Amino acid sequence: MHETFSKTENKVTDFKDLIFQLPQLDRINELVPKSYTASFNGRPVEVHFSSYYVADRVPCYSTNIGIYHFSSGIGARIYIQIEKQVNGYLGTTYVNNYDSSPELMNAFVLKGAGRALWEVSRQIMQQYADRLGDSISHRVTRQPSNGLDNAKWNELFYPLLEKNHYVRVEADGSIWEKIYYPQK
Numbered sequence: 001m002h003e004t005f006s007k008t009e010n011k012v013t014d015f016k017d018l019i020f021q022l023p024q025l026d027r028i029n030e031l032v033p034k035s036y037t038a039s040f041n042g043r044p045v046e047v048h049f050s051s052y053y054v055a056d057r058v059p060c061y062s063t064n065i066g067i068y069h070f071s072s073g074i075g076a077r078i079y080i081q082i083e084k085q086v087n088g089y090l091g092t093t094y095v096n097n098y099d100s101s102p103e104l105m106n107a108f109v110l111k112g113a114g115r116a117l118w119e120v121s122r123q124i125m126q127q128y129a130d131r132l133g134d135s136i137s138h139r140v141t142r143q144p145s146n147g148l149d150n151a152k153w154n155e156l157f158y159p160l161l162e163k164n165h166y167v168r169v170e171a172d173g174s175i176w177e178k179i180y181y182p183q184k
Helices: 113-132 150-163
Strands: 032-040 043-055 059-069 075-084 089-098 136-141 175-180
Touching: 032 059, 059 113, 075 113, 089 113, 113 136, 113 150, 113 175
Parallel strands: 089 136
Antiparallel strands: 032 043, 043 059, 059 075, 075 089, 136 175
């Protein structure tokens, strides 16, 4: 990931302009964390990015990205997990919003953070496919939380899934999937 704060210009980069790069994950259980200052919805936020590799019974790669608003104590994070399968890899994502006050979570401070993090997860899926030299089936499962019901989840995520060429696996729209192939 490139630096997000330029001391000479005194300008903070918008979260949507960040470029996330996976570190080399050569050693098992090695955590590679980074923190950056950025802005989201015009507000200063801290962005945490970490990746690690675990080789228990099944090789597994994990990446976590979080956005945290300094003064309000609210944040959002996404967990990205890549597990080896018989044919290729299975990628899953889980978005979690949290805060110190339920009223703040719906405020404009981090409105759209979960969707922004999910958009970043697509870049990470492609990087893993390129790095591993194998396909990754990214499975998205509807998991509403923090007051978000199924209907609201559908309203927010269906357009993203359709725009990015994910296909429904379940007729009720609870599971979607897209295969990422190595590009390099």
